[in-house]
Amino acid sequence: MLRVDKALFSNVVTAVQRTANLPGGAVRNLPGGASLEGMKGVESFSAEVADAKKEFELGRVHNSLARIRQIEMQFNSIAGRWNAQAGGILASARQGKQAVPAQKLNEVKNAQAKMRQLTAPATKSFRDLITALEHAVASRNDAEEASDQASEQRTSSTDLVSTSAIASGSPTGPAVSNEKPLDDEEESVASRSFDSEPRKEVPDxxxxxxxxxxxxxxxxxxxxxxxxxxxxxxxxxxxxxxxxxxxxxxxxxxxxxxxxxxxxxxxxxxxxxxxxxxxxxxxxxxxxxxxxxxxxxxxx
CATH class of the missing domain: 2.30.30 (SH3 type barrels.)
Structure with a gap:
């Protein structure tokens, strides 16, 4: 299995935590008493990433990868809501639905730019970690397939030896020419046994x-x-x-x-x-x- 740099987990935590606070402070006194702050809900990600790291350290790479993907989805959802809120304020002002002072509009635009500078590294840190874990999973799958292939090759070799022995009439099995032919009833049973597909159960x-x-x-x-x-x-x-x-x-x-x-x-x-x-x-x-x-x- 490929090694995964454990620092990649720390990079995710660090980058995500930075999005919890908006540089320069929140934008307040917006229409309807709204305010534009850092991303809410990302505080719990540190513990969740730690759990994913623990799964990896225990050798459960698939579980670790699944956890990180779920966290990434949650982060993207939070980021999407934040962007929707900021974009909605600007759109309402442009359409004349809400009166927003020019200074506040500039503050919202600046907040958007600052948040983009924070979310970009977070997104990259997720991608780096997920890519590394995916490579580790693929490496493990390749190893499993190689093991399966080696096992089947050993089985095939054994079958080949047995078949050759039977065909040559050696002590490991009777010669083909000495096999007793099936009578009509036995042939019918054999035909049903090998030709009929097993019944597959289907839920109600x-x-x-x-x-x-x-x-x-x-x-x-x-x-x-x-x-x-x-x-x-x-x-x-x-x-x-x-x-x-x-x-x-x-x-x-x-x-x-x-x-x-x-x-x-x-x-x-x-x-x-x-x-x-x-x-x-x-x-x-x-x-x-x-x-x-x-x-x-x-x-x-």
């Missing part, structure tokens, strides 16, 4: 709640390994599609918002919020059961 439509009116269960997602030894999801995830995730507590319907390099952003229809699933958690949930939801046929 009732678990879909309101989605049961318009959707039905499609194929179940699986993690497969290609000939090039790369893991892939089949059928592939698609942005904008709905999926039923059985492994979440409670089971829920999600919509894929964004597919990233090593994570998937989904909207949880039950709880009404967004959740970021890293590759490790996604594979775990697929193992517990994820189904693509397809629109019901009209008149079905």
């Amino acid at each position: 439509l009732a678990v879909l709640g309101k989605f049961a009116e318009k959707y039905r269960f499609g194929p179940k997602l699986e993690v497969k390994i290609s000939e090039s030894r790369k893991r892939h999801i089949s059928p592939k995830l698609e942005e904008g599609r709905f999926y039923f995730v059985q492994g979440m507590q409670p089971p829920t319907v999600v919509r894929v918002r964004e597919i990233r390099s090593s994570a998937v952003l989904v909207y949880d229809a039950l709880h009404g919020n967004e959740t970021l699933l890293d590759s490790f958690r996604l594979r775990t949930l697929i193992g517990r059961g994820i189904w693509l939801l397809t629109p019901s046929r009209i008149g079905a």
Whole structure:
């Protein structure tokens, strides 16, 4: 696994804490008694980043990455609200909806510029840390795949030896020519055993709640390994599609918002919020059961 400089965690904390206060002080006495201060809510990020760092130190890199991504999303949300407030004041003044003295408008504009100077380093610190953690996760995944490949190669070698021994009639197994042919009944049983697909259980439509009116269960997602030894999801995830995730507590319907390099952003229809699933958690949930939801046929 690639090493991650622990100073990257400290950089995030330092950069984010600076946004809690507006250089030069808050802009007060704005219309409606409003004031423009530092970003509220970022004070708790220090403890959250510390928890993510602890996860990393314990070797739980996937968990650490997921935590940092969640913190980044929270920070971006707070920054978005701050910018919306400042932009709203300026827009109202331009449109004549509110009378704002020219001096106050300049103070708001200066506050915007100062906050941009603070948020830019914070955004970069998040990106640096997330990139480093993503590389560490990818490195671990590559190591796991290499281990799986080596294991399968050993198994294949064993199978090859066994097959050769059987074909040559050596003591490790009977010769092919000496095998007893199957009678009609045995052949029928063997055909059913190898040709029939195992029955895949599908949850009851009732678990879909309101989605049961318009959707039905499609194929179940699986993690497969290609000939090039790369893991892939089949059928592939698609942005904008709905999926039923059985492994979440409670089971829920999600919509894929964004597919990233090593994570998937989904909207949880039950709880009404967004959740970021890293590759490790996604594979775990697929193992517990994820189904693509397809629109019901009209008149079905």
